[in-house]
Amino acid sequence: MYRVDIVGRLSNPQSHKSVAAIIGAQAQAVEDIPAGGHGQITFRDPSGNLVGIVASADVDVPRGTLVRIVGTKGLNPLVVPDAPPG
Numbered sequence: 001m002y003r004v005d006i007v008g009r010l011s012n013p014q015s016h017k018s019v020a021a022i023i024g025a026q027a028q029a030v031e032d033i034p035a036g037g038h039g040q041i042t043f044r045d046p047s048g049n050l051v052g053i054v055a056s057a058d059v060d061v062p063r064g065t066l067v068r069i070v071g072t073k074g075l076n077p078l079v080v081p082d083a084p085p086g
Helices: 006-011
Strands: 026-029 038-044 050-057 066-073 076-081
Antiparallel strands (some): 066 076
């Protein structure tokens, strides 16, 4: 696993990519994310690499929760708890 500024890299016009490339991706909270705060998540980037980044959430997200990247808040991805299948 490695850390990157994925939002910065994807929003850089020279990368020819868009932040939209990570919207909808499933991730996992690796630490508690308080409502309105920040915490680390891990997910697979568009190349398939496991990436750890800081994300924001509008609701409390306990460590270990599966989350979905739904947008951005400031410079960070915005996540919500992912609904279980079925």
